[in-house]
Amino acid sequence: MKTYEIEVQRLKSMKHDKGLIELAVDALVLSRPVRDEQSTSSSVRLSVEDARTLVILLKQQLAELDKLQPRSRRSGRC
Template sequence: MKTYDIEVQRLKSLRHDNGMIEIGVDALVLPRALRDDQTTPTTRLRVPVEHARSLLILLKQQIAELDKLQPRSRRSGRC
């Protein structure tokens, strides 16, 4: 499995499409070499704090809009 270091440089867009939330970003993507002390390959996503805060706000807005589309009986959290 290939692993990468992904550094988000700019958030560009966020939208919901067919059950997926799509996030548009400008990002620096570099291949990552697996070190000896790592047991499993992991891709890392690095996000500046201000982008992380913006992303959290945008995700909350998108999820709230999705919840409005659910029938009232399914909004209570009980499945």
């Protein structure tokens, strides 16, 4: 399994369409060698500022998606 180190350099936009949230980002993607003591998962690095922006944008997108749900499903109980 290949692993990657992804450094998000800039968040450009976010949108949702048909149940998917799409992020447009400028990112640096580097292949990372797997060592025995490391897990085999990829990692994403964000600056604190970009992480805070991402959280705000995700909350906005999820709020928009919640508006599209019927009132009976908005409570989170299905």
